[in-house]
Amino acid sequence: MDLISLPPCSRRLETGKMANSSSEHHQCAMGVTSGLSPTTTIKISTTYLKTPVKTDREILENSMLEDDPNSNTLPASADAMRSDASSSGSNGNGADGTKRPRWGPQHKGAQELAKLYSSGKRTQEIICVYICITLMLINLILILKHFRIERVSKVVVAAAFGILTADFGSGLVHWGADTWGSVDLPILGKNFLRPFREHHIDPTSITRHDFIETNGDNFMVALPILGKLAWNFFTRSNSEIQQEYVLSAYLFLCSIFIAMTNQIHKWSHTYWGLPRWVLFLQNHHIILPRRHHRIHHVAPHETYFCITTGWLNWPLEKIRFWSALEAVIETCTGHKPRADDFKWAQKRT
Numbered sequence: 001m002d003l004i005s006l007p008p009c010s011r012r013l014e015t016g017k018m019a020n021s022s023s024e025h026h027q028c029a030m031g032v033t034s035g036l037s038p039t040t041t042i043k044i045s046t047t048y049l050k051t052p053v054k055t056d057r058e059i060l061e062n063s064m065l066e067d068d069p070n071s072n073t074l075p076a077s078a079d080a081m082r083s084d085a086s087s088s089g090s091n092g093n094g095a096d097g098t099k100r101p102r103w104g105p106q107h108k109g110a111q112e113l114a115k116l117y118s119s120g121k122r123t124q125e126i127i128c129v130y131i132c133i134t135l136m137l138i139n140l141i142l143i144l145k146h147f148r149i150e151r152v153s154k155v156v157v158a159a160a161f162g163i164l165t166a167d168f169g170s171g172l173v174h175w176g177a178d179t180w181g182s183v184d185l186p187i188l189g190k191n192f193l194r195p196f197r198e199h200h201i202d203p204t205s206i207t208r209h210d211f212i213e214t215n216g217d218n219f220m221v222a223l224p225i226l227g228k229l230a231w232n233f234f235t236r237s238n239s240e241i242q243q244e245y246v247l248s249a250y251l252f253l254c255s256i257f258i259a260m261t262n263q264i265h266k267w268s269h270t271y272w273g274l275p276r277w278v279l280f281l282q283n284h285h286i287i288l289p290r291r292h293h294r295i296h297h298v299a300p301h302e303t304y305f306c307i308t309t310g311w312l313n314w315p316l317e318k319i320r321f322w323s324a325l326e327a328v329i330e331t332c333t334g335h336k337p338r339a340d341d342f343k344w345a346q347k348r349t
Helices: 022-032 058-061 078-088 109-115 119-145 149-179 188-201 203-208 212-237 239-245 245-267 276-283 315-316 321-333 339-345
Strands: none
Touching: 109 188, 109 339, 119 203, 119 212, 119 245, 149 188, 149 245, 149 321, 188 203, 188 339, 203 245, 212 245, 239 245, 315 321
C-alpha cells in the first residue's frame, strides 16, 4: 500500500491558520488509519504546493483513505475515530461494533443516484464511444500521412499545449458540474450532473464502471473536434493541410486528452491492479496522480478540479481562480456553490 503523500495544506478560506502541532497531527494520523496498526505513519510530503489549500487534519479526516477506498467505514469526527480505534482495534467500527459509514456504495444518496443511470443514457454513451474511436483512428492515419520530420519540435509544443488545454477544460467542466446546477434539471441533471454527485459520496463508484460508462461523456465532448479535423483532411488540398498541420496536431492531441480524461480520473481512484505503465505515468505526474487527486476529495470539494494531468491545479489555486468565479456568480445570482452536492451528501440510510 502506498503511503499518503500530500502537499502541506491549510484551510483555504481561513488564511493564516496553519496546520496542527506535530503531536496533534500524529494523533490524527493514527486515528484515521482504519485497518492499520497504531504504529503506521502517514507521511505528508511537500511535493506540489507552496501555498496551503487544506489542513493536514482536513485531508486525513475527510478524504478517501487509500487502504480502504471502497468500504469508507470511518466515523465522522477525529475524536470518535480515536475512541473507536482504541475500543475496536482500528477496524473502522463503532464502540458497539456497528459499522459507521460516511460515504460509499451503502450511502443512501449514492444508491439513489446510481439508480438514475438509464438505458437511454447508456445508448448515448455507446454511440459516442464507437463513433469517437472511429474518428480517432481516421485522424491518426491522416495525421501520420501528412507528417514531416522537420515539424517534430512544433508537434511537441502542440502536444504540450494540447495537454494544458485539456487539463484546463477538465477543470472548468468539473468545477461547473460540481458547483452549480441540480440533478432535478431536465435532461442535463440526470444525464450529466448525476455522475458528479454520485462520485463525491461514493468516490470509488467510478472504479466499478465499465469503459463505456466511464468514458462516454468525454468521448462525446471530443466528437466535434475530431469530426471537424476529419472534414478538413478530406476537403482541403495538400498545401492547405501542410499550412495548418501544427494546428491540426494540437487539436488532435487535445481531443485525445479530453477523451481520455475520465479514464485517467478512474485510474486516480484505482489502488490495485493498475498496469505498470499507468503507475509510471502517475508517479512522474504525466497524468493525474492518485495522491494529488485526494486533495479534491476533501469535503466540500472546493479545489483541485483539473483531472487530466492536474498540472494547472496549483497555479489556479494560487490565484484563487475558482473561488473568485464562485464569488462573482454567487453575487450576481444569489445561488450558493455546491448546494445540490451538499443536499445529496446529507442523505443517510
